[in-house]
Amino acid sequence: MAELAIITVGKVIEKLGSVAYQEFGLIWGVKSDLRKLERTMSIIREVLFDAEKKQASDSLLRIWLGQLNDVLLDAEDLLDEIQYQALREQAVATYGSTSTKVRHSFSSSMKRAFPFKLAHKIKGIRERLDEIAAEKDQFNLTIIRGDAHIMRPLRDPTHSFVHPSTVIGRYKEKKKIINFLMHPDGSKNVDVISIVGLGGLGKTTLAKWVYNDERVVGLFQLRLWVCVSEDFSVTRLIKEILKSACDTIDDNWNVDTLQTKLREVLRDTKFLLVLDDVWNEDRNKWIELKDLLIDGFEGSKIIVTTRSKLVASVMSTDFTYNLQGLSQHDCLSLFVKCAFKEGADEQHPNLLKIAKQIVGKCKGVPLAVRTLGSLLFSKVDEREWEFIRDNEIWKLEQKESDILPALRLSYSQLPIHLKRCFAYCSLFPKDYVFNSYLLIQSWMTHGLILETSTNKKLDLEDVGDLYINELVSRSFFQDAEGDYPSLPIYFFKMHDLIHDLAISVAQGECSVVDSDNKEIARTVRHLSFSVEDLGQEVPKCLDKLTKVRTVMSTKALESLPVSLVEACILKFKYLRFLDLSESYFEVLPSSIGTLKHLRYLDLSCNRRITELPNSICKLHNLQKLRLTRCTRLKWLPNDIRNMISLTYLGVTINSRCLLNNGFLNSLQFLLVSNCPSLQVLFQGMDGCLPNLRTLVIARCARLTSLALIMNHLTGLEDLIIYECENLSLTEGEDNQDLKLSLRNLQIINLRKLVVLPLWIQVSANTLQHLHIEDCKNFTALPEWLPTSNSLHTLKIINCPMFSSLPEWTDNLTPVRKFQPSGYFELIRKCQPEYPPKITRVIDLELDEDEDTWSTSAQENGSQATSTGA
Known part of the structure; x- marks a missing residue:
């Protein structure tokens, strides 16, 4: 409780003391009230570090902290409303009102009424805060100085991609289990072994050790590993087993096809199947699955790890090993x-x-x-x-x-900022595979990632990486790995007991809506939905909630009910993070425009939605909007320019033009992918994207030229073009007034590329990384390239018409394991939507026998990208 209060009060005091909020207060006549609020909060903050130490053993103190948290978060919401009003007026002043005169008149009256409502709300928060401040003396709290808003220096970050630690002990246990694996029962084809023990004893570690033993590898033709956890859905497990056996399956297969394929894979094959972390106590479900497995070759085995002896009994195990604690x-x-x-x-x-x-x-x-x-x-x-x-x-x-x-x-013993980030992870289910990029984005949305005291130039994404590294080093996260160690996107899990701990410390703040439909505390501000079929009725457990900031789904729902989407938007006016990815509704409710506080909106992978309501343009606080893989989306709203805080836009659109006069002054990153009808990126776009730093264009088959837009992208630093079969970069390149300063240029699978366009020469003194790959007709490098003083890395990969390097390249030194500054950040921002090839890491070597480049390419494959999407 105290951890959240310390962070929140620090953020609120910082905002109240800022020049911007002092000006807001002066304009709306509430400057004195805001200052009084700041003074009261400063007094309370002085004792919060002592409260943090004493809260575990004092239940009344915990109640007091809960009340304090509630009012502090309300204060933060109020300050956000002030910010929203300021942004709204800025949008109207910059672009003018797009509404009718009647609406404009109504808007003006609302503007006059805002100071009165604001003063009333400030008064209510002050009164509540004064009451809480008066009660603090009963807890005998002492003043301990500290600054929670500045992150304490972390220990040196460990490498995220840790290898499993060498197992200590368990040699006798391993020997006994392997001995049973190597001696079949003889009375049936498939035997079941259970490893039973308390959480944290190392059941999974022991199973992995057995699974990878050389004797076991040589004994079984097929080895399969499936993490079961609490969801013992037979259909899901069939899919997981098939994925383990075949890597991929057809998503269109029905249950009957799935069971047929499974029996075909296992028939006459001696297999070892590990079902890790089983909780199911329903014998009928187990029999339904086991009937599909018993046709394996004689000597096949199933290993089950579970905390419950009852589970082992239900599964009719032939050999049960009760794991004890280490000596x-x-x-x-x-x-x-x-x-x-x-x-x-x-x-x-x-x-x-x-x-x-x-x-x-x-x-x-x-x-x-x-x-x-x-x-x-x-x-x-x-x-x-x-x-x-x-x-x-x-x-x-x-x-x-x-x-x-x-x-x-x-x-x-965790630093306060890590405590809040860790607690947020309770929203995800057990055995969830975390994507580092998406987790960091959710932390950032809620202001949980703070500036470092040692290096304030670090991007918040990089600070988020430090957070994850620290939690890995302290064993709060485990099994951290990536498909290639150099990639900045990686995946990890939490042990079940660590997950239990996260739930324990996040009580009253985070909650999961699952099939139990249990009552949820009024104070909860972060929600995730973890049920496969919610039905059309809105869960009753949501009735008392009003101040929710996060709504996400942690499982791909076959159909997210429109009724639930509408209910969340209408009820939760303080939402900051709304993840509706993988949903299949056709219409986004127009009430979306009422979410003044929204920072992050994910509608990606919705293959039914055709258009967005124009009301979405009222989201003046929105910073990141993901619309990738929305294959039926016809167009973007006309007033999208009013989203004046938008810095990231990823979009798939089924239209000839992406934007019509869409002035997105704050946009820094634009990803346009899988747009089969797109012919023109922008129309009437003079000065429309002044701050765009990164442009990614992928799989837009009908796009033919970028000539009309390049002159307007004066801030562009990173340009990535991938698999646009009709795009010609040289078409219309007679413009001599270009003002480009590109740093990174990557061109992949561009059929019409023969030579680099002349307009790239404008960036001769800024271009650091040039990457050309799978361009079948590319023939030569430009003669001006050796004059570039900034070029660090040159990659030419799989371009058959490019047979040799010019003589001037003798002065270039090949770079092994390409890891330029800024490149990882670029990959991170492209993830998880961007195609897999962009995340390649390649060793370049100069062949001593021939005057040609040879490459040894190691790529991460598509899994990292598809997992994140």
Whole structure:
């Protein structure tokens, strides 16, 4: 509770003290009220760091903090309303009113009424805050200075793509399980083995160790791994097994086709299937699945990992291994590995003694040991180790099998900004595969990523990467990996118990709407929907909610009910993050225009929607709009220029022209992809995109020329063109007044490219990276290129008509593992919509025997892109 209050009060005080809000207050006659609000908040902030330390053991203090959080968030919403009003007036002043005179008159009356409503709301918040401030003295809170709004320096970031740690202990367990795998029962084709144990004991790790053992690899023709978790849908599991066996399946297959394909794949094949993390206690569901698996070759095996002995019984296992905790010796070895640099434990014998005492409290659970060890990594102050050993959290009442106190202790030691980001992850289901890019975007939308005190020039996306790295290093995230280590997009998971911890600390703030349809606290501000079929009725658990800021779906719903979309838009006027991707409604409600606070709107992959209501243009706060893969979308609204905060637009459109006189002054990134009818990007666009930095055009088959727009994109730095078969870059290139300053130019699979256009020469002194790939007719590099003083990297890949390099390239040094500054940021922004080839990382080598370039290409494939989409 206190963590959220500390961050929110810092942001509100900063806004109230800014010149902009002081001017707003002066204009609307509320400057004095805003200053009084700022003073009260400053007084409360002084004791919040002490409240953070004491909240775990004081239930009344937690209630007080909950009330404080509520009013602080309301204050933040109020300041956002002030910002929205200012942006609205700016839009009208810049572009004029597009409404009728009657509407304009009504708008004017609303404008006159705004100061009165504003003063009334400020008064209400001040009164509530004054009452809360008066109650703080009963908790004997002391003043502790601190600045939560500036991020504390993190330890050196670890590499995100960690390899699984060497398993400590479990040799006997592994031997017994492998022994059973190698000796079939003989009475039936398929045997079932269960590994049963408490959460965090390492059941999955043991299963992986067995699964990858050389003897096991050689024993089975087919090995399959499926993460089951709480959703034991037989249809879903059939799909997952087929994906593990065949990589891809046809989404149009019905259930009957799926079961037929599964039986064909497994028939007469000796297979090993691991069903990891099973919770299902319904025997009928298991029998339905097992009937499809029993035709495997004699000696086939199924390994099940579960916390429940009842699950093992329901699945009629032939061999059950009850996993116990690690020995004290093994636990200490694991702790030392996590807490000390190699060999450093011998230099700190006193710390080793304390380590033995800490390990004893972890009850042999590797997850608890690893988490606390990671927390103390490289710390040599004995007082810090003793604080962990003697912490009051260990004394809290707990069940015999409950290890959450150990994990909560690790959570309590997180910096405040990481606590809020971690709690937000409770919105996602167990075993969810996180996409780093999308998670960072959601954190940014809610202001959870703060500037660093050490390097204020870092983009917030880069700071978000540091956050994830830190959470990985502390064992809050695991299995972090990417298809290629150099990519900035990566994927990771949370252990079930860590997920339980996130739910525990996010209570009252985040909630998941699932099939249980349980009652949700009024204070909840972040919602995710995690059910496959919601029906047409709006869940009753939403009735009491009004202040929700996040609505997302964590599963691809076959049909997101329009009634639910409308209900969320009408009820939740403070939404900042609205993810309706993968939905299939045809009409976006016009009430979308009432969401004054909305920053992020995702409508991507909706293949039914045909148009957007013009009311969407009232979203003056909107920063990111994703419309990619909306294949039936006919056009963008005429008044899109009123979205004056929009910095990112990704769009698929079924129209001849993308924008008609669409002045998007704030737009910095534009992605146009999969537009089969697009012939012209912009019409009447003089000065329409003054701040555009990145333009990505992909798979627009009828687009023929960019000549008319290049003169207007004076701020363009990155230009990427991919698979536009009729696009000619040289058409109409007689314009001599171009003012381009390109840094990155990437041209991939452009059939009409023979030579580079003359207009690129304008960027001779700024071009850093030139990448030409799969251009079958490309023949030669321009003669002006050697005069470029800025060129760092030259890539020419799979261009058969380009047979040799000019002599002047002898002075260029090939760059191995292309990793230029700014390139990763570009890839990150393109993800997850952009086609997979753009995320290639290629080693370039100069063939010593021939005067030609040879390439060794290692590409990430399509999985990273499709997963994120």
